[in-house]
Amino acid sequence: MPTSGARWLALGLLLAAVLPLTAARAQQLGAASHVNPTPAGSLPLTLDVEVSLAHLHPGASQGGLECGAIVRPGDWIKSHRGEITDYASADKLVLSPAHYLGQSGSAAFALSRGAYGGSVRFATALTQAALTDPATRAPWSPQPAVLIVCWLTLNGHAAAWDPSVAPRVAAAENTGFVASSPLVVAVQDLSAAGMSAQATLHAQGNYFVPGAVALAAQVGGAGAASASTATAAVPANQPGQNGAANPSQASLNPQPISLQVGLNAAGSFQTPQPQSIQVQLTAGGNFVVPTAASVGANVDAAGAFTVPAPLALSLSMQSGGAFQVPAPISTGLTLQAAGGFLPPAP
Amino acid sequence: MSLFPHPARPAARGAPLRAAAYALAILTAVPAGLRAAAPALRAAARPPGYGEFVVTLALSASFELNAAVARATWVCSAKAAGRAGIDAALARIKAQTGQAARDAYDSALSSPAHYYGQQTSVDIPLSRGQYHGAQSISLTVGSADLTDRASGHLVAEPTVMIGCWLNLYDRAGTGAYAYQSPPARPGAARDEFRRVTWAPYVLTSAPVPNAD
Numbered sequence: 001m002p003t004s005g006a007r008w009l010a011l012g013l014l015l016a017a018v019l020p021l022t023a024a025r026a027q028q029l030g031a032a033s034h035v036n037p038t039p040a041g042s043l044p045l046t047l048d049v050e051v052s053l054a055h056l057h058p059g060a061s062q063g064g065l066e067c068g069a070i071v072r073p074g075d076w077i078k079s080h081r082g083e084i085t086d087y088a089s090a091d092k093l094v095l096s097p098a099h100y101l102g103q104s105g106s107a108a109f110a111l112s113r114g115a116y117g118g119s120v121r122f123a124t125a126l127t128q129a130a131l132t133d134p135a136t137r138a139p140w141s142p143q144p145a146v147l148i149v150c151w152l153t154l155n156g157h158a159a160a161w162d163p164s165v166a167p168r169v170a171a172a173e174n175t176g177f178v179a180s181s182p183l184v185v186a187v188q189d190l191s192a193a194g195m196s197a198q199a200t201l202h203a204q205g206n207y208f209v210p211g212a213v214a215l216a217a218q219v220g221g222a223g224a225a226s227a228s229t230a231t232a233a234v235p236a237n238q239p240g241q242n243g244a245a246n247p248s249q250a251s252l253n254p255q256p257i258s259l260q261v262g263l264n265a266a267g268s269f270q271t272p273q274p275q276s277i278q279v280q281l282t283a284g285g286n287f288v289v290p291t292a293a294s295v296g297a298n299v300d301a302a303g304a305f306t307v308p309a310p311l312a313l314s315l316s317m318q319s320g321g322a323f324q325v326p327a328p329i330s331t332g333l334t335l336q337a338a339g340g341f342l343p344p345a346p
Numbered sequence: 347m348s349l350f351p352h353p354a355r356p357a358a359r360g361a362p363l364r365a366a367a368y369a370l371a372i373l374t375a376v377p378a379g380l381r382a383a384a385p386a387l388r389a390a391a392r393p394p395g396y397g398e399f400v401v402t403l404a405l406s407a408s409f410e411l412n413a414a415v416a417r418a419t420w421v422c423s424a425k426a427a428g429r430a431g432i433d434a435a436l437a438r439i440k441a442q443t444g445q446a447a448r449d450a451y452d453s454a455l456s457s458p459a460h461y462y463g464q465q466t467s468v469d470i471p472l473s474r475g476q477y478h479g480a481q482s483i484s485l486t487v488g489s490a491d492l493t494d495r496a497s498g499h500l501v502a503e504p505t506v507m508i509g510c511w512l513n514l515y516d517r518a519g520t521g522a523y524a525y526q527s528p529p530a531r532p533g534a535a536r537d538e539f540r541r542v543t544w545a546p547y548v549l550t551s552a553p554v555p556n557a558d
Binding site for chain 2: 164167168170207209211213215218220
């Protein structure tokens with residue numbers, strides 16, 4: 001049936017397209033964590049890297065080492081090792097030639113909360129081609145050795161080395177920065193019995209992760225039609241009004257306002273019992289009283305006073321908490337006596 | 347140094363990914379039954395919000411408004427920068443009153459916050475033209491302003507400022523920001539209802555902590 005034939009054709013094309021890719025990926029992943037079946041005449045090589053990572057970008061979830069190994073004369077390695085300073089140079093001198101020879105791979109590991117600690121192994125095998133100088137078609141000499149390079153990857157991308165002291169703001173686009181070198185370099189003498197090398201990689205991120213900020217403030221006053229009964233210009237940087245310079249004080253918790261009443265009596269008068277003065281403080285102008293503030297004061301008539309004229313009371317208002325009053329507030333009071341005034345004592 | 351040195355809004359973060367997804371969809375043009383691969387592309391995107399942070403303002407207010415006011419809102423804005431820049435902006439605003447204060451506020455905070463989507467409007471429940479209460483207002487602030495464009499690193503003493511300005515509207519829905527002014531002359535302007543005798547805004551700042 002034509003339909004069935006088309007299906008088989010499609011399936012065949014699909015398999016033909018997918019299977020080589022899968023096989024290639026499996027080979028690459030295998031190189032990362034396992035020793036490949038060593039072809040005849042090749043030399044197995046492993047590098048165990050003790051990795052310690054911390055304070056990485058919070059979005060970094062996958063770490064890895066992208067590694068490669070090449071064989072070169074000892075003098076060449078000595079003279080070129082110092083040239084490997086960044087990913088580009090590592091790629092040019094080692095990773096890319098190693099990839100060409102099939103001696104590269106990556107070993108992945110999971111990051112937890114931007115950190116990782118453990119051993120990561122890179123394993124490969126040096127082929128006969130790797131042991132041979134292509135220019136002379138003779139074995140590398142003198143003193144051939146293996147140069148192994150690994151570069152840290154984060155979320156699949158080569159980590160960037162930023163040695164600056166200043167942190168970076170952790171954003172979505174900059175997951176791959178570390179403050180110390182993400183490079184691992186190891187040199188191993190050639191040995192027909194196989195080679196095993198060790199190295200360490202300690203790297204830390206230097207990120208600033210903005211945290212939540214909580215503030216409190218207060219605003220308000222009488223409306224346009226209301227006459228201010230009192231005004232107080234609040235300093236701009238004082239909490240409680242249009243500013244809170246100190247975040248620790250920004251959370252307003254108004255405290256009782258303390259009023260000191262000074263009674264100035266010019267003459268002498270006497271009250272039969274202590275008189276109570278109640279003052280209602282209302283908001284006006286530029287400050288707010290969340291609840292009506294009541295102030296009490298006692299006039300103790302222990303002695304005798306003479307008052308030739310209406311009493312003048314001056315109030316000095318001091319802030320107890322969030323309210324900041326730059327200067328004493330003066331207001332007028334009317335004193336009403338609940339008891340009876342007594343005549344001056346004879 | 348300018349407080350707001352960024353000449354243009356950064357491109358939407360998902361844009362390249364979306365474009366790639368669209369291109370992939372066009373190129374593959376698979377039957378509908380096989381399109382389950384498309385959501386996976388989105389799922390593979392980074393979790394949103396790295397570098398962003400939330401600033402919350404507990405705003406207590408107590409005021410009485412003109413009888414013509416039918417609706418009131420807080421329009422709140424947030425902006426992050428280095429402490430020096432924030433302090434300078436605060437000083438510029440607070441040195442002014444009335445319309446000049448509004449202009450300074452708009453220039454230093456409201457406008458850039460609106461541009462970066464760091465602005466919100468909150469209704470104030472009025473009762474007979476009065477309000478006495480507290481509201482919690484939260485804004486998400488991006489990290490762009492915390493990064494020094496020259497060096498790519500964190501600005502010195504990262505700080506965020508948040509401000510809320512009272513907006514007033516009459517029964518016809520006409521209105522705008524409230525303004526501080528002494529009692530008006532007879533024959534006051536039509537927008538007299540927007541006038542208050544107190545500063546109709548709150549403006550505060552705090553350091554941005556490092557949550558790492």
